[in-house]
């Protein structure tokens with residue numbers, strides 16, 4: 001034990017030597033402990049980047065904005081599309097204010113009207129009076145996104161109520177493929193593409209060639225994530241409330257899912273601990289009642305948006321928040337203000353970690369205290385370092401990790417506990433319990449990238465211990481944080 005501090009100094013020096021190449025040819029004498037084996041399946045690099053975004057913006061804008069509808073008929077006159085002051089930069093400012101690093105545009109909704117001048121149809125912005133028929137919303141969108149440091153994504157509705165090829169399987173699938181080529185080769189890097197399974201009950205029975213479409217997408221954009229009910233990269237969460245299941249696995253068995261088919265909502269909502277495919281869920285929800293702008297609707301209150309945040313990001317999901325620009329081509333000031341309020345509230349809650357300065361210990365540490373997998377890694381603010389127990393740990397009573405807060409922390413109560421798994425090596429935790437000074441305060445099943453527990457009342461104890469009582473492999477925790485949410489109303493949970 002006496003050698004502990006020296007060993008950890010050596011480990012720190014070793015870490016520095018690995019991260020920062022130094023000119024001296026210094027060589028460690030103590031071999032490092034290798035990381036534990038992954039528990040399959042694991043995410044791709046693009047899926048990991050996506051997961052860490054946590055909040056994404058969605059912009060539903062198009063013919064419906066001008067006709068006060070959610071689902072157009074496809075017979076709308078293109079001359080109706082005339083946003084007087086469309087400003088995609090204003091949309092991006094709204095996205096940034098909400099904390100989003102990716103914004104997805106509905107380039108074509110079910111009515112078939114294309115927001116870019118597609119060469120394969122006459123039903124597009126080219127036939128509208130907007131910018132004298134020379135406009136391209138997709139180009140303005142990606143340009144504004146890039147200028148603001150936001151990544152761009154595209155939604156292209158499979159269901160098309162305008163195009164007369166719809167129902168002619170080969171011709172329509174060719175048309176759709178051609179539009180994928182336009183959107184994925186003409187506008188630079190696209191980080192996510194959205195395939196909506198929605199389709200009217202009376203719609204023509206039409207087989208979409210999803211496999212061809214998906215492979216085309218991957219050919220054209222190497223690091224894109226494909227969203228659909230069934231992934232392959234990101235799955236639908238099964239509802240439009242923005243709520244994931246309290247149990248939420250990033251894994252599913254893709255052969256259990258048929259895109260657009262009802263009855264799989266619960267499976268999508270909770271995932272499948274035995275699923276062989278890594279397809280984490282995205283929670284799509286609008287800040288307003290509708291996806292498109294309607295004069296008679298207003299944004300949800302902050303309390304509801306925070307509820308959505310806790311039930312999506314706080315349950316191992318990415319939140320896809322929709323803000324519909326109005327018929328002028330702007331996100332309404334009141335909506336922008338609400339998004340800013342939301343982004344600021346999240347920053348206020350999570351900007352201060354009341355676990356800072358704690359001492360950390362655990363039931364065991366892989367490779368010993370200096371082995372690179374120490375309990376204190378959960379406090380370093382880095383997703384790539386984590387606590388790992390030894391292989392022998394956890395056989396009897398489960399694994400635990402404990403943070404001991406400094407004495408002065410006793411007057412700094414917290415009402416949110418944040419737990420994060422190092423999901424790069426697989427999602428493992430099946431059940432966990434949280435204790436403060438020996439008293440149980442929260443428990444749950446899955447953790448995944450991020451699990452947020454709101455406590456019924458704020459507590460100010462010193463020792464916070466997390467027990468992992470069931471797991472698919474030794475648990476690897478990258479972070480444990482304690483926060484105070486001042487927005488939560490007493491008893492409102």
Ligand SMILES: *[C@@H]1O[C@H](CO)[C@@H](O)[C@H](O)[C@H]1NC(C)=O
Nearest residue numbers: 071073199200201202203204
């Ligand atoms: C679907 O078709 C039925 C029978 O023709 C009709 O009564 C109904 O209104 C249609 N529904 C929609 C949404 O168009």
Ligand SMILES: *[C@@H]1O[C@H](CO)[C@@H](O)[C@H](O)[C@H]1NC(C)=O
Nearest residue numbers: 169201203204205206207208
């Ligand atoms: C639609 O077509 C597919 C393939 O031809 C068929 O299997 C399916 O039963 C049809 N669905 C309906 C609702 O007619």
Ligand SMILES: *[C@@H]1O[C@H](CO)[C@@H](O)[C@H](O)[C@H]1NC(C)=O
Nearest residue numbers: 252253254255256274275276
């Ligand atoms: C996935 O689901 C299919 C179809 O239900 C089944 O045949 C297969 O065994 C499942 N795979 C796993 C790994 O559970």
Ligand SMILES: *[C@@H]1O[C@H](CO)[C@@H](O)[C@H](O)[C@H]1NC(C)=O
Nearest residue numbers: 068069289294295296297298
């Ligand atoms: C607003 O108007 C639209 C279209 O007229 C309607 O579908 C929607 O239900 C209305 N929303 C509310 C909240 O009343």
Ligand SMILES: *[C@@H]1O[C@H](CO)[C@@H](O)[C@H](O)[C@H]1NC(C)=O
Nearest residue numbers: 326327328330331332333334
């Ligand atoms: C759209 O929103 C902007 C910004 O709040 C506002 O100036 C404009 O009047 C709105 N347009 C309509 C049609 O309500």
Ligand SMILES: *[C@@H]1O[C@H](CO)[C@@H](O)[C@H](O)[C@H]1NC(C)=O
Nearest residue numbers: 432433434440441442443444
């Ligand atoms: C888990 O939490 C629930 C609700 O707060 C509580 O009723 C239950 O006793 C807790 N279980 C454990 C094992 O702590």
